[in-house]
Amino acid sequence: MIVGVPTETADGEKRVALTPPVAEDLVEDGHEVCVASGAGEGATYADADYEAVGCEVLDDREAVFERAEVLFQVRGLGATDTGTDPYREGQAVVGLLGPYEVAEDTLDDLADRGVSAFSLELMPRISRAQSMDALSSQASLGGYQATLMAAEELPKMFPMEMTAAGTIQPAEVFVIGAGVAGLKAIATAERLGASTKGHDVRLEVKREVESLGADFVELELPTEESGDEEGYAVEMGEEFYAEQRRQMERVVPESDVLITTAAIPGRPAPEIVTTEMIEDMDPGSVVVDLAAETGGNCEPTEAGETVEVDGVRVHGPTDLPSRVSHTASQQYANNCKHFLDNLLDEEGDLDFDFEDEIIDSTLLVHDGTVRNPHLDDGGEDE
Amino acid sequence: MIVGVPTETADGEKRVALTPPVAEDLVEDGHEVCVASGAGEGATYADADYEAVGCEVLDDREAVFERAEVLFQVRGLGATDTGTDPYREGQAVVGLLGPYEVAEDTLDDLADRGVSAFSLELMPRISRAQSMDALSSQASLGGYQATLMAAEELPKMFPMEMTAAGTIQPAEVFVIGAGVAGLKAIATAERLGASTKGHDVRLEVKREVESLGADFVELELPTEESGDEEGYAVEMGEEFYAEQRRQMERVVPESDVLITTAAIPGRPAPEIVTTEMIEDMDPGSVVVDLAAETGGNCEPTEAGETVEVDGVRVHGPTDLPSRVSHTASQQYANNCKHFLDNLLDEEGDLDFDFEDEIIDSTLLVHDGTVRNPHLDDGGEDE
Missing domain, CATH: 3.40.50.720 (NAD(P)-binding Rossmann-like Domain)
Known part of the structure; x- marks a missing residue:
C-alpha cells in the first residue's frame, strides 16, 4: 500500500494523522508512505523526521492525493469546513470525517468518484476495536x-x-x-x-x-x-x-x-x-x-x-x-495503523469484508454507494 | 489599630494584602479595618465581602492612607513602578517593598516623613518567622x-x-x-x-x-x-x-x-x-x-x-x-496578620523592639532613619 498523509486543513488543527514512529512501522511492514511537507509541524514533527524513517516528503499537498492508495487524515469531509479534498477513484480514506455533519452532496460526490471513506467516529465499541477507537x-x-x-x-x-x-x-x-x-x-x-x-x-x-x-x-x-x-x-x-x-x-x-x-x-x-x-x-x-x-x-x-x-x-x-498535538497525534496514528492492519488481507490488499463489524460500521461510502451505516434510523434513539 | 488596605497599583497585580476572612480576625481582635473600594476584586473578593465582616470600604484610595495607622500592601515602593504612595507621619507600612530595587531618594523621603516601613522580603529565616514569610x-x-x-x-x-x-x-x-x-x-x-x-x-x-x-x-x-x-x-x-x-x-x-x-x-x-x-x-x-x-x-x-x-x-x-490571586492573597494576608500580631505589645500598640530579630531585620525606614538592615554589606556574599 501507498499510505498518504496530507496536511490538515481545519482551522487551528495541529494534529497529524501519522507520526514518524508509526510511519516507520508502516515502512517496516512493506508499505510506502508519502507525507505532505509541513504536515507534522503542528505536532512538532519536522519533514526531516519523516524522511529519516523512510517516508517520501512531497512539497505539493495535491500530489499526496495523486500518489496515495490509502489516506490518513485527522479531520476530513464534515469534520472540516474547507471543502472536499481531491480524493480519486479507488482511494481509501481513513479519518474523523464528521459523519453526522457531512453534507449528503459531498457523500454522493465521493460515491460517484469511487472513493471508499472510513469514518472513525462510527467505530463499534467492541474490545477488538479499542486500539482503533480514535474518539x-x-x-x-x-x-x-x-x-x-x-x-x-x-x-x-x-x-x-x-x-x-x-x-x-x-x-x-x-x-x-x-x-x-x-x-x-x-x-x-x-x-x-x-x-x-x-x-x-x-x-x-x-x-x-x-x-x-x-x-x-x-x-x-x-x-x-x-x-x-x-x-x-x-x-x-x-x-x-x-x-x-x-x-x-x-x-x-x-x-x-x-x-x-x-x-x-x-x-x-x-x-x-x-x-x-x-x-x-x-x-x-x-x-x-x-x-x-x-x-x-x-x-x-x-x-x-x-x-x-x-x-x-x-x-x-x-x-x-x-492542543496536546504531539501526544494526540501519537495516539491517533496508532489508531489509524491498527485500522489499516485490520483492513488488509494476507496479501496486503484492501479487503472490504462486510462481515467484519469494524469495517461494516465505519465504511461511509464505498463502491459508488453512500452507506451511512449508523445513520439510517433518523430521529430514533438506539 | 486602624489597619488600611489600599488598592494595588503595580501593573497586572491581582492580589490583595488582606482577605475578608483575615479581616474578620482583625476585627475580632479589636482592630478597625478600612479597605479601598475594589481592592479585593482581582482576588475575587467584592467590597460587600469586606463590609460583611465589619470592614469600612472607602471609595477614595487616598482616604485609606489618611485613616490607617498600619497599611498592608502587596507591592509597595521599589516593588511597583507607580511612584510613592501618600504615606503619612507615624504610619507603619507592611509589604513587599522591593528593598533591593527601591531608590535611595524614596527611602530618604519616607524617613523625612516619619514613616516606618517593614519590608517582608527581609524576613529572617527563623522558625518563629515562618508564618510571616511572604516570599x-x-x-x-x-x-x-x-x-x-x-x-x-x-x-x-x-x-x-x-x-x-x-x-x-x-x-x-x-x-x-x-x-x-x-x-x-x-x-x-x-x-x-x-x-x-x-x-x-x-x-x-x-x-x-x-x-x-x-x-x-x-x-x-x-x-x-x-x-x-x-x-x-x-x-x-x-x-x-x-x-x-x-x-x-x-x-x-x-x-x-x-x-x-x-x-x-x-x-x-x-x-x-x-x-x-x-x-x-x-x-x-x-x-x-x-x-x-x-x-x-x-x-x-x-x-x-x-x-x-x-x-x-x-x-x-x-x-x-x-495569577493564583485568591490563594496567594489568603496566604499573604495571613503573613501580614501574623506580622502585625508580633509587632503589637500587650496594649495593642506598635512596639518597635529591635531586640526582636523579625522587627530588626525587616524595618527598612524608621524614626527618620533609613536602616537598610540587610543591605549594608555592598557586594559581599554572606
Missing part, C-alpha cells in the same frame, strides 16, 4: 487538557495544603458526564489534589468515578434507559433534563471548576447547566464545556469562544485534543 | 503556577499512560533551583505524573527533591559555600557557573519542560542555561524562567515576555503568584 483516544486528551486549562486559569490552587501561613482548602471541581473525557478530567483533577465530584445519567459509571477518588453525584431520577448497548449516553426526554437541571442547581454553584462532557453522538448536546446556575458560582470560577461543538451543556456556551457570566469564564473550546 | 508563601504558588503553565502549553501529556492505542511516555520536566518555588514546581509536576528531575547547587536539598519522587541532578562541582546560613543560595564565582553550564548541556536538551528558579536575594540571577542548550530542546518544549525579574537564569529570557527560540517558548513571567 476515545482523543476524548481522553480533551478531558486532560480541560482540567489543565481550568487549573491554570483558576485564581485558587487545586490541592489542599497545610502551610506555615495557614490551611489552603482544595478547589471544588465538578465534572458532568463520565465518559472517556469526563473520567480523564476527573482523574487529572484528582492528581492535582482537587476535591472532585462526577455526575452521569448512567449509574453504571458510578464505580469508575469513585475508583478515581471522586464523589459521585447521584440524581433521584429514572435512569434505566440512559445508556445504549455500546455504553454511549442516549437522548432522554425533556422532563428528565428539567429534573436534572433542578438537581444541578444544588451542586454547580458550590463548584470552583465545572467541566461538562455530556455529548450524544449525532445529536445536539443536552443543556444541563443554566445561566442562573453559573451566575451563582463564585466570581473567578471556570467552566469548560467540552460539548460546545454540538451546542454545549451550558446555556451560555459559545463554540470556540469564551463568554464571561458574572465573573465566571465559560469556555467552549473545540480544539482541546489538538 | 516563601508566594514563591510556592509561583512554582505551582509555573508547572501548570508549562503543562497546559506543552503539546505532550505529562503522565505516562498505557492505552489501547499504545503507551504514552511521560513528559520530561527539569527544575533548576530547589528552593520553595522549585520544590513546589517539582511536586506539581510529580502530581501530574511527569518524569521529573531537580537540580540545585546546594547539595543539602537533594533529599527534599528525592522525597518528592524526582531525580536529583548532581554536578561534580565544589558546592560547600553555595548556601548562606539562612539557606538561601549565594552568588558563586564565574568559573563555577561556567562549569555548571557545561553540565547543564547534558540534561537540558532532553527535557520537554525546563523551569528555572535560581534567584539570589539582591543580586542578578545567575545565567545557567544558554541559548544553545534551549536550541537543542525539541520544538514545542516549554521553558518557564521564574528568575526573569532579576535577569533570568536563561540567556534568552525577557522579563514579562515570551520569546521563541527554535520552536521552544521561553517564558519570563513576573506575575505567577498574582
Whole structure:
C-alpha cells in the first residue's frame, strides 16, 4: 500500500494523522508512505523526521492525493469546513470525517468518484476495536487538557495544603458526564489534589468515578434507559433534563471548576447547566464545556469562544485534543495503523469484508454507494 | 489599630494584602479595618465581602492612607513602578517593598516623613518567622503556577499512560533551583505524573527533591559555600557557573519542560542555561524562567515576555503568584496578620523592639532613619 498523509486543513488543527514512529512501522511492514511537507509541524514533527524513517516528503499537498492508495487524515469531509479534498477513484480514506455533519452532496460526490471513506467516529465499541477507537483516544486528551486549562486559569490552587501561613482548602471541581473525557478530567483533577465530584445519567459509571477518588453525584431520577448497548449516553426526554437541571442547581454553584462532557453522538448536546446556575458560582470560577461543538451543556456556551457570566469564564473550546498535538497525534496514528492492519488481507490488499463489524460500521461510502451505516434510523434513539 | 488596605497599583497585580476572612480576625481582635473600594476584586473578593465582616470600604484610595495607622500592601515602593504612595507621619507600612530595587531618594523621603516601613522580603529565616514569610508563601504558588503553565502549553501529556492505542511516555520536566518555588514546581509536576528531575547547587536539598519522587541532578562541582546560613543560595564565582553550564548541556536538551528558579536575594540571577542548550530542546518544549525579574537564569529570557527560540517558548513571567490571586492573597494576608500580631505589645500598640530579630531585620525606614538592615554589606556574599 501507498499510505498518504496530507496536511490538515481545519482551522487551528495541529494534529497529524501519522507520526514518524508509526510511519516507520508502516515502512517496516512493506508499505510506502508519502507525507505532505509541513504536515507534522503542528505536532512538532519536522519533514526531516519523516524522511529519516523512510517516508517520501512531497512539497505539493495535491500530489499526496495523486500518489496515495490509502489516506490518513485527522479531520476530513464534515469534520472540516474547507471543502472536499481531491480524493480519486479507488482511494481509501481513513479519518474523523464528521459523519453526522457531512453534507449528503459531498457523500454522493465521493460515491460517484469511487472513493471508499472510513469514518472513525462510527467505530463499534467492541474490545477488538479499542486500539482503533480514535474518539476515545482523543476524548481522553480533551478531558486532560480541560482540567489543565481550568487549573491554570483558576485564581485558587487545586490541592489542599497545610502551610506555615495557614490551611489552603482544595478547589471544588465538578465534572458532568463520565465518559472517556469526563473520567480523564476527573482523574487529572484528582492528581492535582482537587476535591472532585462526577455526575452521569448512567449509574453504571458510578464505580469508575469513585475508583478515581471522586464523589459521585447521584440524581433521584429514572435512569434505566440512559445508556445504549455500546455504553454511549442516549437522548432522554425533556422532563428528565428539567429534573436534572433542578438537581444541578444544588451542586454547580458550590463548584470552583465545572467541566461538562455530556455529548450524544449525532445529536445536539443536552443543556444541563443554566445561566442562573453559573451566575451563582463564585466570581473567578471556570467552566469548560467540552460539548460546545454540538451546542454545549451550558446555556451560555459559545463554540470556540469564551463568554464571561458574572465573573465566571465559560469556555467552549473545540480544539482541546489538538492542543496536546504531539501526544494526540501519537495516539491517533496508532489508531489509524491498527485500522489499516485490520483492513488488509494476507496479501496486503484492501479487503472490504462486510462481515467484519469494524469495517461494516465505519465504511461511509464505498463502491459508488453512500452507506451511512449508523445513520439510517433518523430521529430514533438506539 | 486602624489597619488600611489600599488598592494595588503595580501593573497586572491581582492580589490583595488582606482577605475578608483575615479581616474578620482583625476585627475580632479589636482592630478597625478600612479597605479601598475594589481592592479585593482581582482576588475575587467584592467590597460587600469586606463590609460583611465589619470592614469600612472607602471609595477614595487616598482616604485609606489618611485613616490607617498600619497599611498592608502587596507591592509597595521599589516593588511597583507607580511612584510613592501618600504615606503619612507615624504610619507603619507592611509589604513587599522591593528593598533591593527601591531608590535611595524614596527611602530618604519616607524617613523625612516619619514613616516606618517593614519590608517582608527581609524576613529572617527563623522558625518563629515562618508564618510571616511572604516570599516563601508566594514563591510556592509561583512554582505551582509555573508547572501548570508549562503543562497546559506543552503539546505532550505529562503522565505516562498505557492505552489501547499504545503507551504514552511521560513528559520530561527539569527544575533548576530547589528552593520553595522549585520544590513546589517539582511536586506539581510529580502530581501530574511527569518524569521529573531537580537540580540545585546546594547539595543539602537533594533529599527534599528525592522525597518528592524526582531525580536529583548532581554536578561534580565544589558546592560547600553555595548556601548562606539562612539557606538561601549565594552568588558563586564565574568559573563555577561556567562549569555548571557545561553540565547543564547534558540534561537540558532532553527535557520537554525546563523551569528555572535560581534567584539570589539582591543580586542578578545567575545565567545557567544558554541559548544553545534551549536550541537543542525539541520544538514545542516549554521553558518557564521564574528568575526573569532579576535577569533570568536563561540567556534568552525577557522579563514579562515570551520569546521563541527554535520552536521552544521561553517564558519570563513576573506575575505567577498574582495569577493564583485568591490563594496567594489568603496566604499573604495571613503573613501580614501574623506580622502585625508580633509587632503589637500587650496594649495593642506598635512596639518597635529591635531586640526582636523579625522587627530588626525587616524595618527598612524608621524614626527618620533609613536602616537598610540587610543591605549594608555592598557586594559581599554572606
